[in-house]
Amino acid sequence: MSEEGKLxxxxxxxxxxxxxxxxxxxxxxxxxxxxxPVVDPNKCTNCLLCWIYCPDMAIMRGEKVVxxxxxxxxxxxxxxxxxxxxxxxxxxx
Amino acid sequence: MAKxxxxxxxxxxxxxxxxxxxxxxxxxxxxxxxxxxxxxSEYVANGEVHSEFICVESEHSAMSACVGSSLTGxxxxxxxxxxxxALMHEMMYIASALRCPxxxxxxxxxxxxxxxxxxxxxxxxxxxDCGWIQIYAExxxxxxDWTIQAFRMAEDSDVLLPITVNLDGFxxxxxxxxxxxxxxxxxxxxxxxxxxxHTVNPEEPLTVGALALPDYYFEVKRQQEEAxxxxxxxxxxxxxxxxxxxxxxxxIMDAYGLEDAEAAILCLGxxxxxxxxxxxxxxREGKRVGVIKLWVYRPxxxxxxxxxxxxxxxxxxxxxxxSYGAPYGPLGSDVASALKRFNRDLSLLNLIYxxxxxxxxxxxxxxxxxxxxxxxxxxxxxxxLRFVGVRE
Amino acid sequence: xxxLKELPTEELLASGHRLCAxxxxxxxVRMALKVAGKFTVVTNATGCLEVATTIYPYTSWRVPWxxxxxxxAAAVASGIEAAYKAMxxxxxxxxxxxxxxxxxxxxxxxxxxxxxxxxxxxxxxFLYICLDNEAYMNTGIQRSGATPHGAATTTSxxxxxxxGKPEWKKDLxxxxxxxxxxxxxTASLAYWNDYMTKVQKGLAAEGPAVINxxxxxxxxxxxxxxxSIKLSRLAVxxxxxxxxxxxxxxxxxxxxxxxxxxxxxxxxxQGRFRHLFQPEFKGELEAIxxxxxxxxxxxxxxxxxxx
Numbered sequence: 001m002s003e004e005g006k007l008x009x010x011x012x013x014x015x016x017x018x019x020x021x022x023x024x025x026x027x028x029x030x031x032x033x034x035x036x037p038v039v040d041p042n043k044c045t046n047c048l049l050c051w052i053y054c055p056d057m058a059i060m061r062g063e064k065v066v067x068x069x070x071x072x073x074x075x076x077x078x079x080x081x082x083x084x085x086x087x088x089x090x091x092x093x
Numbered sequence: 094m095a096k097x098x099x100x101x102x103x104x105x106x107x108x109x110x111x112x113x114x115x116x117x118x119x120x121x122x123x124x125x126x127x128x129x130x131x132x133x134s135e136y137v138a139n140g141e142v143h144s145e146f147i148c149v150e151s152e153h154s155a156m157s158a159c160v161g162s163s164l165t166g167x168x169x170x171x172x173x174x175x176x177x178x179a180l181m182h183e184m185m186y187i188a189s190a191l192r193c194p195x196x197x198x199x200x201x202x203x204x205x206x207x208x209x210x211x212x213x214x215x216x217x218x219x220x221x222d223c224g225w226i227q228i229y230a231e232x233x234x235x236x237x238d239w240t241i242q243a244f245r246m247a248e249d250s251d252v253l254l255p256i257t258v259n260l261d262g263f264x265x266x267x268x269x270x271x272x273x274x275x276x277x278x279x280x281x282x283x284x285x286x287x288x289x290x291h292t293v294n295p296e297e298p299l300t301v302g303a304l305a306l307p308d309y310y311f312e313v314k315r316q317q318e319e320a321x322x323x324x325x326x327x328x329x330x331x332x333x334x335x336x337x338x339x340x341x342x343x344x345i346m347d348a349y350g351l352e353d354a355e356a357a358i359l360c361l362g363x364x365x366x367x368x369x370x371x372x373x374x375x376x377r378e379g380k381r382v383g384v385i386k387l388w389v390y391r392p393x394x395x396x397x398x399x400x401x402x403x404x405x406x407x408x409x410x411x412x413x414x415x416s417y418g419a420p421y422g423p424l425g426s427d428v429a430s431a432l433k434r435f436n437r438d439l440s441l442l443n444l445i446y447x448x449x450x451x452x453x454x455x456x457x458x459x460x461x462x463x464x465x466x467x468x469x470x471x472x473x474x475x476x477x478l479r480f481v482g483v484r485e
Numbered sequence: 486x487x488x489l490k491e492l493p494t495e496e497l498l499a500s501g502h503r504l505c506a507x508x509x510x511x512x513x514v515r516m517a518l519k520v521a522g523k524f525t526v527v528t529n530a531t532g533c534l535e536v537a538t539t540i541y542p543y544t545s546w547r548v549p550w551x552x553x554x555x556x557x558a559a560a561v562a563s564g565i566e567a568a569y570k571a572m573x574x575x576x577x578x579x580x581x582x583x584x585x586x587x588x589x590x591x592x593x594x595x596x597x598x599x600x601x602x603x604x605x606x607x608x609x610x611f612l613y614i615c616l617d618n619e620a621y622m623n624t625g626i627q628r629s630g631a632t633p634h635g636a637a638t639t640t641s642x643x644x645x646x647x648x649g650k651p652e653w654k655k656d657l658x659x660x661x662x663x664x665x666x667x668x669x670x671t672a673s674l675a676y677w678n679d680y681m682t683k684v685q686k687g688l689a690a691e692g693p694a695v696i697n698x699x700x701x702x703x704x705x706x707x708x709x710x711x712x713s714i715k716l717s718r719l720a721v722x723x724x725x726x727x728x729x730x731x732x733x734x735x736x737x738x739x740x741x742x743x744x745x746x747x748x749x750x751x752x753x754x755q756g757r758f759r760h761l762f763q764p765e766f767k768g769e770l771e772a773i774x775x776x777x778x779x780x781x782x783x784x785x786x787x788x789x790x791x792x
Contacts, residue, residue, distance in 0.1 A: 021299070
């Protein structure tokens with residue numbers, strides 16, 4: 001594994017503690033996906049089902065419709081499968 | 094000013110824990126530790142302490158609960174022996190690696206099989222590499238004094254390591270002595286409320302116990318070894334302050350007669366008391382003998398051992414545990430390694446004794462001193478590792 | 486009653502974790518944290534969730550989080566809960582904090598059952614959520630006490646002689662209810678309102694509460710990542726996973742299923758049951774359907790329902 005930028009034992013917090021909450025947002029899982037969800041804003045009723053079902057918190061509540069955060073979306077397709085009005089389609093990445 | 098109470102070793106530890114204003118005690122009963130937790134639960138039932146006493150369903154859960162409590166910033170104590178210590182083995186490593194300043198009383202008892210409830214050091218020796226500071230008490234007084242000092246040492250922000258205070262099962266845990274105890278206010282002053290560096294607290298959402306892959310694990314473990322290096326200094330500081338309070342002096346080890354001894358016995362726990370009595374007799378007869386009693390076994394006082402034995406010609410290390418198939422017993426190995434580190438050539442005899450509570454008395458010790466004096470004279474150690482007191 | 490639009494937008498579980506695409510555990514944790522809020526401390530047993538959300542130096546947790554070992558999420562939670570009590574007694578702590586333990590079925594049904602039982606018996610005030618994906622997934626899909634009969638796992642493979650796990654699934658909530666705790670329940674991700682309401686109830690209960698939420702695992706179940714919620718729904722609609730609660734010892738059926746689908750509908754989309762659809766194992770499918778029917782009748786009786 002590459003050693004650059006990694007702190008040594010003298011600088012790390014003791015006991016393997018991680019002090020910065022939510023630091024995983026620095027790790028973009030968006031490059032995992034093979035297909036991406038696309039929201040049709042005309043069909044979306046803002047029911048928020050896709051929002052609550054997203055395992056990666058990659059759907060954001062917008063003003064009128066939801067938006068996908070492509071930095072983290074892994075392309076699982078749950079949102080497209082669960083949307084009651086079929087407003088989301090999975091397109092190849 | 095000191096009051097003297099008739100207390101067994103277990104009772105002395107429980108009393109010290111009461112005075113230390115512990116927040117949480119999570120423990121499971123096992124002979125011969127039982128009195129520690131039974132007496133403490135009486136304090137709880139009588140409203141004499143503010144502590145939460147968790148009667149956990151196993152020793153593994155005892156240490157797990159202690160880790161949880163310690164991480165919130167609470168002052169924590171537990172106690173166990175033998176099989177219980179073996180059962181919580183996994184957790185011992187985790188407690189020290191997560192830097193939880195837990196204090197644990199261990200009434201040392203033999204490990205099964207065969208099942209045996211009597212005293213030897215095999216339980217703690219089985220966990221000697223787990224990163225805990227390990228103290229051995231010679232009598233109930235020492236068990237009391239070290240338990241109080243342990244909280245202060247463990248919780249020091251430069252240390253933050255858990256500590257075991259070991260006392261020989263039954264020999265010390267169940268024997269009554271006159272123990273000079275401090276006043277509650279004196280202990281309270283000596284042990285102010287814990288000031289943790291980090292706590293499990295929604296206002297500071299930290300993550301404890303992450304997965305560290307090969308790119309980080311090594312660094313975290315290196316930090317643990319570094320913490321051990323601070324321990325002797327902190328122990329001495331604590332001992333100094335405690336001496337001012339109690340009038341009793343402690344240190345890393347107690348060396349009797351080593352100024353002019355040519356033969357000495359090195360051991361842990363109650364046997365040191367017997368050895369000292371015999372050594373006194375022998376010295377009156379003109380024999381130059383001494384006794385080295387280690388109070389602190391981990392971190393091992395490598396340099397101090399080499400210094401204190403500099404005038405010796407022969408040293409017999411008594412091990413109350415056996416490391417099967419190893420060149421020496423656990424204590425013997427550490428002493429031999431320490432001497433080797435400093436290229437010190439000293440005739441060394443390692444005797445394994447007292448397993449399963451097999452008694453060792455003054456006449457046995459006298460014979461050992463005689464043998465050691467012989468080695469000092471001839472420089473020959475016929476059998477460097479031997480069992481003593483076992484029927485052939 | 487939980488309204489999605491009223492839930493906070495703040496994510497207490499952050500993106501960037503490395504759970505598989507379509508992981509049910511992630512959805513279960515997120516839903517629970519949405520109603521639990523910031524003043525929550527989480528203990529987590531070793532498993533997929535723990536490993537994938539805290540790869541040093543990254544963490545996905547925005548609440549205090551403690552992982553100690555595999556079998557002791559409940560014991561660690563007990564210690565945390567007791568410590569807060571003791572520190573409050575001496576004036577060093579004055580906040581009301583939710584203590585939630587998350588563990589997989591491995592860390593609950595099997596190696597963790599002792600710690601959970603002890604914590605329940607002692608009455609600690611905490612919520613234990615079992616994320617049941619029906620096998621030891623993190624170590625490579627080995628069978629657990631929660632693996633259903635006939636499922637193929639790496640330690641109960643579908644062989645010529647033995648078609649998947651011979652044993653039957655343990656009744657976790659039955660075990661918990663037998664401890665007399667204030668609240669125990671099963672839940673399904675597809676019934677999010679029911680699940681999140683249960684989390685609220687569990688947190689409000691004074692004493693131990695346990696929720697067992699079925700957490701589909703596309704990897705281990707060999708199902709489509711997009712079908713995790715659909716499978717959560719089918720599990721309920723086939724009566725395979727009855728959704729009920731035990732509040733103060735009283736059983737209540739939360740999701741009635743008057744016209745159940747045959748259990749095959751739940752099994753078919755999952756590769757771990759594929760071998761059961763071979764003609765020689767027809768008897769196995771029938772046995773599973775019988776088990777589902779008997780289990781459902783048993784739950785109905787307990788809930789005082791007739792259908």
